[in-house]
Amino acid sequence: MDKESVIQKIRKLLKLQYGAEKIGNSGExxxxxxxxxxxxxxxxxxxSDIQEEKQQEAARIVETDPLSYADQYGVSWKQNLLMIICRxxxxxxxxxxxxxxxxxxxxxxxxxxxxxxxxxxxxxxxRLSMExxxxxxxxxxxxxxxxxxxxxxxxxxxxxxxxxxGLQENYESQQPTSQExxxxxxxxxxxxxxxxxxxxxxxxxxxxxKVRPDGFNAGFDDGRNVNLNKQLNTSGxxxxxxx
Numbered sequence: 723m724d725k726e727s728v729i730q731k732i733r734k735l736l737k738l739q740y741g742a743e744k745i746g747n748s749g750e751x752x753x754x755x756x757x758x759x760x761x762x763x764x765x766x767x768x769x770s771d772i773q774e775e776k777q778q779e780a781a782r783i784v785e786t787d788p789l790s791y792a793d794q795y796g797v798s799w800k801q802n803l804l805m806i807i808c809r810x811x812x813x814x815x816x817x818x819x820x821x822x823x824x825x826x827x828x829x830x831x832x833x834x835x836x837x838x839x840x841x842x843x844x845x846x847x848x849r850l851s852m853e854x855x856x857x858x859x860x861x862x863x864x865x866x867x868x869x870x871x872x873x874x875x876x877x878x879x880x881x882x883x884x885x886x887x888g889l890q891e892n893y894e895s896q897q898p899t900s901q902e903x904x905x906x907x908x909x910x911x912x913x914x915x916x917x918x919x920x921x922x923x924x925x926x927x928x929x930x931x932k933v934r935p936d937g938f939n940a941g942f943d944d945g946r947n948v949n950l951n952k953q954l955n956t957s958g959x960x961x962x963x964x965x
Contacts, residue, residue: 725765725767728761728765728767729767729771729772731761732758732761732762732767732772733772735754735757735758735761736754736758736772736908738750738751738754739751739754739755739758739908742754755908758908759908762911768911768915782829782830783827783828783829783912783913783915783916784827784828784829784830784833785816785825785826785827786825786826786827786833786837787825788818788821788823788824788825789804789823789824789825789826789837789840790822790823791804791817791822791823791824792822794875795875795878795879795882796879796882796883796931797822798883798931799879799882799883799885799886800824800844801815801817801824801925801927802883802886802887802927803840803843803844803847803885803886803889804824804826804836804840805886805925805927806886806889806890806893807836807839807840807843807889808826808827808828808836809893810893811828811832811835811836811839812828812829812832812909813826813827813828813832813833813836813909813913814826814827814828814913814917814925815827815925816917816922816925817925824925827913827916827917828909828913829909829912832909843885843889843948846948847881847882847885847941847944847945847948850944851878851881851882851941852878854877854881854937854940854941854944855874855877855878855881858877858936858937858940859874876934876937877934877936877937878937879933879937880933880934880935880936880937880938880941881937881938881940881941881944882941883931883933883938883941884933884937884938884939884940884941884942884943884944884945885941885942885944885945886945887941887942887945888941888942888943888944888945888946888947888948889945889946889948890945891942891945891946892945892946892947892948892950893950895946896950
């Protein structure tokens with residue numbers, strides 16, 4: 723098959739993939755993405771060689787404005803939360819430790835979804851953290867003990883450290899790895915090329931300091947049980963919380 727015929731075939735497969743993704747047919751989208759990947763490797767092509775002008779614009783990789791991850795409960799929990807959301811929503815994350823800032827990288831449409839869901843989960847987990855703290859304090863009172871202010875802060879920090887671990891398990895339980903890889907392959911290639919062109923590496927999970935088991939486990943459970951399919955209501959504000 724000559725190069726032009728291969729390009730036309732890949733374009734048809736990409737249209738099939740994007741169409742299947744829109745209607746939620748993950749199986750068909752996965753098979754199309756798998757074939758695209760095979761042809762790209764076999765004929766030494768990149769997506770920039772394949773995509774037409776409109777497709778190139780839709781698939782153009784952008785960086786969002788920086789988001790701060792500085793927080794009174796530590797610098798790792800926001801990074802880890804956003805990193806997990808990016809990983810399972812066709813985006814990547816850049817972190818600037820010197821400024822305590824992070825940028826979402828992906829197509830414009832995907833970065834909007836990721837940022838909105840991140841801000842939504844910040845609201846949900848902050849609210850739930852206080853509810854779990856109040857429950858923990860009531861248990862303390864039941865045993866005639868008192869939770870000091872440092873212990874309260876340590877509980878909240880541990881809770882927020884736990885949510886990203888639970889959220890990761892939540893995503894993995896809903897998306898088989900093989901299909902997820904197939905759906906993400908084209909976006910990963912685009913992001914990889916973008917980061918390489920700027921000599922930037924992807925962010926890695928930030929290490930977690932010693933945590934309180936009761937706070938961490940409460941956060942883990944809420945992260946694992948948060949409803950990933952009920953994110954925003956029609957007004958754009960936080961809607962559902964837990965499953």
